[in-house]
Amino acid sequence: MGPATGSQRRFPSGAEYAEALQHTQLCFRHPELKGARPELTGLGLPRPISGAFASVFSLTSPSSGRRYAVKCFTRHVPDQERRYEAISSRLALLDPAELSQPWNLGFEYLPDAISVGRERYPVLKMEWAEAVTLSSWLDDNHADRIAVDRLADRFEELIRDLADHQIAHGDLQHGNLLVASDDTLRLVDYDGMYVPALAGLGGTERGHRNYQSPLRGNDDFGADLDRFSAWVIFLSLKAIASEPALWSRLHEPSGEFLLLTEDDFTSPAGSARLQTMLTHPDRMVSGLADQVRTLACQPLDMLPPLTLAVPRQSPAATVITDTTAHSGAAAPSTGGLPGWMAGHVASAASPTQPAPSVASPDRFEVRTPLDVAVAVVWPLMLAVTVLALVVGLSTAPFGPAVPVFAAAAFSVFGRARRTERAQARAVLSGLTAELDQLDDPVKAEGKLRKDRAKFDAAEAKRTADHPRAQSKLTASYHGELQQIEKRRFRRRQELDKKIAGLSEERGKALRTALATRQSAYVRERLGRRLIAQNPPHGIGPKLAARLAAAGVRTAADFTGYRTVHNARYDSVGAELVLSNGRRIDVEGIGEARAMALDAWRRQLVAAAEAVQPTELTAQERQSIDQGIEVRRARLTAELRSVDAAAEASRTKAQKELEDGQARLTRENTLAGDRARRHRQEFSRRAVTLQQNSVRHAALSSAAETAEAHQRRLSLVRYLRFLYTGR
Template identity: 35%
Template sequence: MRYQEISNHLSSISLGDLPQQWKMEFEYLPQGVQVDGLWYPALKMEWAEGETLLQWLESHHQDKKSIEAAVGRFKDLMMGLSAAGVAHGDLQHGNILVASDDTLRLVDYDGMYVPALSGLLGTESGHRNYQPPSRGVEDFGSGIDNFSAWVIYLSLSAVAADPSLWGQLHEPDAEHLLLERADFETPGSSARFLTLLQHPDSRIRELAQVVIAMVDRPLAELPDLGQGIVPAKVEDAGNSDEGADPARGGRPAWLQSHLSVMDGYSRSAIRGGRTFRGRRAGDVTLVASTVSLVLTPILGVTGSWDVGLTAVAELGFGGLLAGAAVLGWRSRAEVREMLRDSETVGQLLSHIGDPGVGHAQLVTERERWEEEESQRIALFTGGQKELTQRLQKEHARIEGEMRAAMALLEIERTQLSAIFQAAIDKAAEPFRHSWIEDRLQQLEVDRAYLSIGGKKVLRALAEAGIRTAADFTGFRVGGTGVLLVRRDGEAIRVPGVGSHRAALLRKWRERSIAELNRQCPIALPEQNAREVEDSFAPQFRALGDRQRDIETAARAAKDYVTVRIGGERANLVKLNKPAADAAHAMREEFDRRAAQLRSHAIELQALKRESSILEEQQRALSLWSYVRFLYRVRS
C-alpha cells in the first residue's frame, strides 16, 4: 500500500514543475517477482547515472564555483520537494546523485512521505550521520527532511566558502560530509562544530549555530530550508558604531548633535537663504550720523566754523561711524548666526579630516593583518589536517592488521567446513548405500545389453544366483578361469562367462551405480545431521568467538586512537581559541572603523554642501552688503 501511494503521488508530479529534476521514474508492480509459484510486489525504478554527493565532493571540493552552484541547486531541490508535499525520509550523501550536467537526483524512495501516508509510522529513521539523535519511526511527516537538509546545506555552504574545511572535517571513507552523529549528540564538546563556530566567515558561524539550535528540537518544529534562517541570528557587532544614535540612522551621537543644527541651515538656504531684513533703531541712528557727517563740511564753509577744526572733527567722527557700522553689522542676529554656523562647520571639517586617506590607511593595515592572520590560520588548519592524516593512518593500520587476522581465521574456517562436510557425507553414506542397493536389486541382468550368448548364459547366471545388479560385485581370474564374485563374497564359475563377458557385466553395474548416485535423493536424516553439527559446534563457536575478539579489539584500538587524537585536536582548538577570539574582535574593530569612515564620508559631503551654502550667505551678509542695506532707498 505504501509503495502504491508513493508511486501514485510521484506520477502526479510534472517534471516541468520542479526547479531541480530530482524525480526518477518509479513504478509499483503488485506482481513483480514470482518465487515458487507465488507473486511478490516489486519496485521498478529508472536507472540513475551519476556520482553520489560524497563522491562528487571528493573530486570537486576545491572548485568553489561548482560548490556554490551546488548550494543553490540543493536549496532548489528542497523547495521543490516541499512544494510537491514530499519528504524523502533518508536524505543523505548516498541518496543524492550528481548527474553529468551537475543537476541533482534522488534515489531510494522506500522511506518516502507523501500526503496519503499521513498518520502512519515511518519504516526507517534515516542515516544516523544526518539525523537528530531523537528521531524515531514516529517522526513521519512532511518535515522529516528538515534537519538533514540543514546539515547538508551547512556542509555545502562551508566548503563553498572555505574548501580547506573538507580536509579538516571530513575523513576519507567516512559515511558523512563535515558532521557526524557524535557531533549532534554532544555539540558543546564537538571539535567540528567548534571549528565552524570559530571560522572567520560569519555565514559559516551563523549556519553552524542554526544546526546546533536544531539538535534538541522536535523535527516537526524545524523550519524547512526554503524558509531561510528563522532561529536566533548571530548579531554582527562589526556593523554598528559605538555611540551611534539608532534614531538617526547610525550617526555617532557627538556628530549628530552638531549636524542637527546644520540640517536646519540647509533647509533655510533652500528656502532662499539669509539676507538683511528690517532696519533697527541703531541702523537708523547710524544712517543719520552719516548724513550729519556729510553735511558738516558744507556748514563749515558757510558758517563760522574753523576749517581746520572742522576737518579734524570730521575725521574723528568718521572713524567713530566706521566702528559703529562694524558693531552694528556684528550685532545683527542673522550675522551672528552665520558666523556661529561657519565656525561650527569649520570645526567639524577639521575633526572629520579626509575619510579617503583614512580608508586607504585602513585597507593597508587590514591587508597586512589579514596576511598575518592567514598564516596563523594556515598553521592551525595544517595542524588539524596533520591530526586527521594521523588518525587515518592509524585506522588504516588497525584495519590492515584486522584483515590479516581475519584472513587466517577464514582459512581455518574453510578447512573446518571441509572436514564438517566430509563428516556429513560419511554419516550419510549408509543411508545412500541402502537406497542404491534397493535400486540395484531392481536392475535385472537380462535388461542389460550384453553379448553373453543369449538365454543359455542368462540361465547359467540365474542358476548361479546372479539375476540383478545387486547379486554380484565384480569378477576375478583364478586357476579355473574367470570367477564372478557374488554379493556374499563367494566367487563362482559361471559356464559361458569368460573375461570379456565378465568385464561387460562389471561395466554395466558400475554405470548403473554412477547413475543411481546422481539420482539418489537421500540426505542425512535431521537427527543424524544434528548429531554431526553438535559435534562440530564447539569448533565453529570458537572460530566465531575469535572473530568477534578480533573485531572488538580492532574497534577498541580505533576508539582509543580516535579519543587520543581527538584530545589532541580539542587541545589544538583550545590553544587556538584565544587567537581566534582576538582575530574575531579585530575583524569587528576593522568593520567598526570602516563603518565609521563611511559615515564620515557621508557627513563630509553634507558638510561641504553646508560650507558652500555658508559661503553664499557670507557674501550676502558681508559688511559691505550691510552698508548697502543701510543706505538702500526703498521704493
C-alpha cells in the first residue's frame, strides 16, 4: 500500500470498488477472495451496502464456498491497521463459553487485498452473519411482547459481556445490532471499537447521532463509550415490550432511530416522544425514560453503566407484567436513578439536597402562666367595661373602652411571648435566608444557556477553522511544490540549452583559433618585409628612414592610411594608421606615397594569405575539445545539482508541512481537551442547576408553608386557644 500523498491518502469510492469487483479474479490476491462471486444487483453489478466511510460487499469464496462480508474503505482512518490488529487480538481471546451469546464475528484485516486502478487498498474480511438489523426485526416482531422483552434482556447481557472485558463498540445502533434466527444478537462494524490496547488513541468517529450523548466529542474514546447508547436502546426495547403500539406511534418507517432521536436528548423539555415515555403507566418505562433524560446532560465519564442498574436474573425470572399493574407514577429517583432501581445500584449522579426538615408550628400547644393571666384579664376587663357603662362613667376621661384596649394589648403581648411564634419566625427567616443564598433558577438557566451557546459557537468556529487551516497548509505546500518545479524546469531548460549549444560553441572556438593562427601567420610574414630593404614605388632611403623613426619599419607596423585636408595650404595629405590604431603624419608622405605604401602592403598580405595554414594542429584541436568537455562536465554536474536542490527544497517543504500539521494537531488536541473540560463543566453546572432548582422549589414551597403557618398563629386563634385549648 503506497503512502498517502499530502496529508491523507485518497481512497476509491463505492462505485469504483463495485467496478473492480466485477473481476475478482484480477483485483484480489487472497486465495479465498480471488475469483469470489459477489452478490449482484438487478443490473448485474456487485451490490454494495454503503455506509459513511465504507462499502460492504457480499462475496462467496470459490475455494471454501463460505460467504464473507468484505468491507472496502472509502476514507482514510488514522492507525487503521494497528487498530484492527488490536481489536482482532482482543476478540480472539474471548472464550465463547463465557459469553452470553455469539455476538462477536471473526474478521481478518488484509492490508493490500484489492486492486483498484493502479493502486492496492486494504479490506476487512468478516464472517457473513445470517441475521437482520434490529429495526427490521422490530418491524416484524414488535407485537410479540415476550420476544421483545427477551431481546432486551439479551441486549443487556451483551452490554454486560462488553463491560466485563473492558470493550466498547463505539457505535451501538439499530444498523450495527443484528438479530439472528435464534433471537440472539450479533455485533458488526468494529471501526470505532475500543479495546484496552488502544488506550491513549483518539476516536475515529462519534457514532450515530440518534444514539449518542449530546456531550460526546470527537476525542472521547474509552470503555464508557457505549453507556448512553446502551440506556437508549434498552429503554426502547423495554418500552416496546411494555406497549407494542409505541413502535407504530413513535417510530417512523425506515427511520434512522428506534423510539428517540437526537432532538429528544438535546431538548428533552420539548420532546413529545420522551414525554410519552416519562408519563408512561409502566413504572420501569417511565423510570428508564427519566434516567435517559438525566444522563443526556452529564459527561460520559459520569454515566452509570447499564450493567449495574439491571441486576442479574435467571431466564425464568423474566415475566412481562401487564401495564395495568403499574398505573402509578414512577417513584422518585434516588441519586439520579429511577425508583425501580433502588437497591440495585449506588447513585451515579450527585444526590440532590434534601428539602428543609424543620417544621414550622401552625398551632399553639401548651398554655403558660402568662396565657392563663391573659385568659383571666379578658373577663375582668369586660366586667369593668360593663360596670362603667352601668354606673355612667362613659364621660370619664378614658372612656369605657379603655379596659378592652388594655386586654387586647395584654393579649398581643402574651401571643408575642409564645415559643410557636418565635419558632415560626425563625423557620421563615431561615428559609428566606437560604433562598437568598441560592441563585434564581431562571436567571441561572438563562446564563448557562447563554454561556453554552457562546461556547457552542466558538467550538463550531474552531471545528470549522481546523480543517480550513489544514487545507490552507496543504495548499501552501502544493503551491511551494509547484514553484520548486517551475524553478527546476527553468534552470534545467537553461542548462540543457547550454549543453546543446556546446557543439556550436566548439565549432566557433575552432574557427576563432584558426583565424587567430592565420592572422598571426600573416602578421609574422609582414613583419619580415622591411620597407628599407624592399621599398615601394616612390619611397626612397630618406623616406624609409623617416618612416622607421616614426615606428613604421615593416609592412606589419601599419594597416593603411587616412586622407586629411590641409586648410593652410589648401591641399590633401595622408596619415598612416599604425597597427595599434594610432595615426601618424610622416613628412614627405602625401596621399600618393601613402597609396603606394598601402598597395605594397596589400600585395604582401595577399601573398601571405595564399600560403597561410588552413587547419589547426591536433594539439590545438585537443586543447579546445578538452575545454569544451570541461564545460560540458560542469554543466552536467550543475544539472544534477538542480535536481538535488529541488529534492532538498521538496523535503524541506514536506518537513514544514508535517511540522505545521503536527502543530495544528497539537493545538486542536489541546483545544479539544479544553472543550471537553468545558463540556464537563457545563454538565456539572446543569446538574447543579437542576439540583438547585429542585432545592429552590422545595425552599419556596416550605417558605410559603411557613408563612401560612405563621398566619395561622393569629390573635384570634390565640384567644381561641386560651379558652378552648385548640
